[in-house]
Every structure is written in structure tokens, then in C-alpha cells.
């Protein structure tokens with residue numbers, strides 16, 4: 001057991017990580033790329049330019065595929081659209097004067113951004129391969145339109161790409177332009193990935209329900225990244241047309257789309273560096289093994305198989321040295337309820353009572369909840385118990401908005417709480433944990449806990465891309481708060497560890513820390529003691545009591561009767577979707593029907 005001093009002193013909290021070590025590989029690649037002209041070989045200028053252009057596209061697509069997990073396999077469509085937009089405008093083929101190359105490139109970016117939404121929006125309704133097929137369909141449409149609209153696009157004969165002015169009109173000048181844009185895109189994508197938007201994308205990919213409970217709206221988030229990924233692809237298209245000097249529909253083959261997609265897969269999900277290396281490798285591969293150029297598709301497929309089978313995490317997992325270090329094996333969860341005050345200063349405490357009235361919810365003929373009234377008061381731990389199938393989980397799902405009751409009303413702090421709308425619960429100050437912990441295994445513990453602060457983020461996606469001051473300030477505050485929450489649950493020494501390396505009991509406390517990072521007015525705990533040791537349950541109980549004492553209303557669904565009777569102020573017992581009994585633990589313990597229906601003789 002920790003001493004009082006230990007209980008109050010957080011273990012060595014991780015200092016703010018220096019960004020330099022994570023920047024070094026990028027600076028190294030940029031340094032090497034900047035030295036490429038020393039080769040004096042213009043052929044290498046062309047290969048280097050092509051790799052930079054591909055990366056401009058992949059840097060945006062990576063957020064869609066590697067972070068959000070959407071199978072956008074036909075993204076070459078946007079490259080084609082950007083290339084044709086810039087070339088048609090630069091040639092003046094739509095009437096009017098020819099546009100300068102940079103202006104045409106900006107227009108290609110805008111058209112790409114708009115088309116990104118069009119190509120991406122089916123992902124809001126379709127999953128996995130169905131979405132992949134729609135992106136391929138779009139790629140076919142773009143090339144067919146380019147073929148058929150001969151007056152403007154030159155049809156099968158094609159048209160010249162935009163000619164960039166001096167000093168970008170030489171092979172190496174154009175190379176530096178593309179390299180500069182690739183570096184800019186890397187910086188922006190990296191900023192986005194490290195922001196609340198990046199965390200939200202990965203959460204939507206790996207723990208969608210937890211993402212919703214933390215206020216993340218998947219459709220809004222996806223549309224935002226589709227805009228960015230479309231814009232980078234549009235700009236890449238213009239540069240691509242500039243490099244080709246002449247474009248025809250064949251230039252935008254399925255092979256090229258596959259190259260973009262596979263670069264991300266072999267690079268590794270949720271990484272910027274991995275896909276960057278993947279893009280460079282796949283661009284260079286056919287050049288280095290020139291005789292194999294005709295085999296490039298087979299080569300990609302073989303490489304992909306090799307990576308998927310041998311290193312499923314891709315290049316990024318190979319380079320993740322930090323998570324190879326063993327974690328301390330003898331770990332105890334030393335919760336520190338006394339530190340709650342630092343996380344929830346007086347002015348941030350907000351307890352809100354919850355009132356359910358006449359809730360009815362039936363699944364077909366089964367009345368899972370049948371006219372339920374419950375009042376949970378601020379500062380109170382309210383236990384919800386009952387036999388299996390009595391309606392506890394359904395009640396939680398009604399409160400968290402996953403189920404819309406057929407009858408009845410909900411009110412939080414006296415104000416009506418809209419039925420349904422799970423993503424709005426976090427903004428009302430409702431936080432929850434899950435029966436089976438829902439954490440993002442591939443993210444660090446700290447990132448998981450920071451997800452709880454998502455709703456307090458005000459900086460928009462553009463601010464995140466450019467790492468503007470408000471974004472940086474919010475990120476610092478979110479990080480501090482998440483660390484404070486981790487100190488409360490006693491897991492701050494694991495902050496930088498990947499969450500899937502933790503034990504089950506630790507994940508339960510990570511979820512509580514995430515809920516605390518929301519600074520909740522109302523906290524729903526779904527069987528938090530399941531799988532914990534007796535000592536851990538004792539600490540959990542003390543922590544829950546302390547959270548309630550700060551003003552938060554706590555609704556606790558639990559099968560451990562001892563925990564319920566030890567820490568609850570009031571208990572409601574459900575049976576067949578109705579309240580069998582409600583009262584203090586002492587009243588419930590001696591309630592005849594409860595004893596016979598649930599507690600046992």
C-alpha cells in the first residue's frame with residue numbers, strides 16, 4: 001500500500017517531450033534531398049521531383065487512409081482533376097487569357113478540395129470495400145471525361161501542362177519548388193496529426209463509440225480531412241502536369257493510385273515518417289530495378305504481402321524503438337484521489353443532476369426498459385444494479401444517447417437533454433467508461449486521455465494545420481490536464497507507452513482518466529470493477545467517492561455488490577426493465593424482493 005506521502009507525490013511525470021528527436025529523421029531526409037543536385041544528373045532531378053510530387057498527394061491522403069482508416073484507393077482521380085484543371089486554365093482552353101502557372105495551381109488545389117468532399121462523402125455511409133469501389137468509380141469518370149471532352153482537354157492527344165516561371169523553369173529549379181511544397185505539406189500534415197484532429201481520426205478508426213462519447217462527429221471530421229487531402233492532391237496534379245510537360249488520360253493509371261495507397265500501408269498506419277519513406281521507396285524502386293519496371297504492379301503487391309505478413313505495423317513499427325523497451329513488470333495502480341483538486345479547480349467543478357422520467361424502450365416485443373424513473377444528484381454516487389438482462393446497459397445507452405427511447409424524457413441540471421445524439425453528450429459534460437475498455441491501442445496512453453479534452457478545443461482544422469498560437473495553447477492545456485488526470489489514477493509513468501501494452505486493469509483506469517479529462521458534470525461508469533483485484537477495487541471505490549465529493553454526479557453500474565454497498569449514496573435496483581427498489585444501501589440490503597431476486601438469500 002502506498003504511504004500518504006507516496007499517495008500525494010506523483011511518480012516521475014514525463015517531461016514535455018522535446019520535438020527535436022522526432023524532427024531529426026525529417027530534417028535528415030530534407031537535407032539529403034537538398035543535396036541531390038550535387039549528383040549533377042538531371043535524370044535524378046526528374047525522379048526526385050516525382051517523389052516530391054507524389055508525397056504532396058500522399059501527405060494528405062495519409063490522413064484519410066493511415067489515420068482515419070478509410071480505403072480511398074482511387075485517389076489518382078484527384079491528381080488527374082488537379083492536373084487537368086491547371087493545364088486547361090494555363091492553356092486558356094476555357095476561353096479568356098491563359099492563367100499564370102501558380103494561379104492555375106491554386107485553382108487546382110481549390111477544385112481538388114471540393115472534389116475531395118465529393119469523392120470522400122460516400123465514406124460517411126459506406127464502409128471499407130464499398131467505399132473503395134466508389135473512389136475507383138470516380139477515377140474512371142475523371143479519365144473518361146478527360147477523354148471525351150476533347151475541345152478542352154485534348155482528349156486522347158492530351159494538352160501541355162502549366163509552364164512554371166523562372167527560377168522554376170529548369171529541372172533543378174522545379175525540383176526545389178516541389179521539394180519545398182513537399183516539406184510544407186509534411187509540416188502541415190504533422191501538425192494536424194499531432195492535434196486533437198489527428199487523435200480524433202485515429203479514434204474514429206479504432207474506437208468509434210469512444211470517439212462519439214468524447215464529442216467527435218465522424219462526418220464533420222472526415223469531410224474536413226477530405227478537403228485537405230483533395231487540396232494536396234489537386235496541387236500535386238498541377239505539379240505533375242508541369243513535370244510531364246504534356247498530359248494524357250493514360251498518365252493517371254490504376255498503378256499510380258495503387259502506389260499512393262500502398263506507400264501508406266507499407267509506411268504504417270498513424271505515422272507521417274513511415275508513409276513518407278514508403279512513397280520515396282516505391283518511387284525509386286522501379287528506377288533502381290529498371291528492368292523490372294514492367295513488373296512494378298507485381299512488385300508492389302509482393303512488397304505489400306511481405307509487409308502485411310512480416311511487419312503488420314509497417315516501416316513506422318520498425319522505427320518505433322520507444323515501444324520496444326520493456327515496461328516495468330511490477331506495476332501497481334496507485335490512485336491519488338487527493339490530486340483531484342488540481343484537475344478540477346473550484347471554478348471548474350460542475351455537478352449536474354440527471355432525471356429520467358417514464359423511459360420506455362422496447363426491442364421488438366422485448367421491453368428492455370419499461371417506465372423508468374431515476375434521479376441522480378450532483379455529488380452523489382448512484383448505484384444501478386439488477387440481474388442480467390434487467391435493462392442496466394440499455395439505461396446507460398439511453399443516457400449516453402446511443403438509444404432513443406420510445407417514451408419518456410431526460411433532463412440534465414434541470415434542462416431537457418435531447419434523446420439520441422451521442423456526440424452531443426460530451427459537450428453537456430457527460431463522460432462515460434465502457435464495460436469493455438474502448439481505448440485506441442495504437443496510440444499512447446497520454447493521447448488516449450487527451451481525447452477526453454476534445455470538446456474543449458476551439459481552434460479549427462486550419463489553425464491545427466498551421467500550428468497557430470491558439471492551437472498550441474490549447475494543446476498545451478489539454479496535455480497538462482490529461483497528465484493531471486493520469487496522476488489522479490496513478491498511471492502517469494505510463495503516459496508515453498502505447499495503450500495496447502497495458503494490462504486490462506490499467507486500461508480501466510485509463511478510461512477513468514479520459515473521462516476525468518472531460519471535467520465531467522455527470523459520470524457514467526459501466527462495470528468499472530470487472531477484472532480488477534480486491535486492492536484495485538478498493539482504490540477504485542475511494543477514487544469514485546472522491547470524484548463525487550467534487551460535485552460530479554456518478555451513475556455506477558456494477559455487479560460487485562460489495563463495492564456498490566460500500567460507496568453508493570443511493571441504489572436503484574432494476575428487474576425486467578422496471579425499478580424493483582430504490583433507496584440507501586442499507587434499505588436495499590434489507591429489501592425482501594431484492595434479496596430474493598438479485599442478492600440471493
Ligand SMILES: Nc1ncnc2c1ncn2[C@@H]1O[C@H](COP(=O)(O)OP(=O)(O)OP(=O)(O)O)[C@@H](O)[C@H]1O
Pocket residue numbers: 363366367368386387388389390391392393394395
Ligand atoms: N440491441 C438489442 N436488441 C434486442 N434486444 C436487446 C438489445 N439490447 C438489449 N436487449 C434486451 O433487452 C433486455 C435488457 O438488456 P440489457 O443489456 O440492458 O440488460 P443488462 O441489465 O445490462 O444485462 P447484463 O447485466 O447482462 O449486461 C434484455 O432482455 C436484452 O436481451
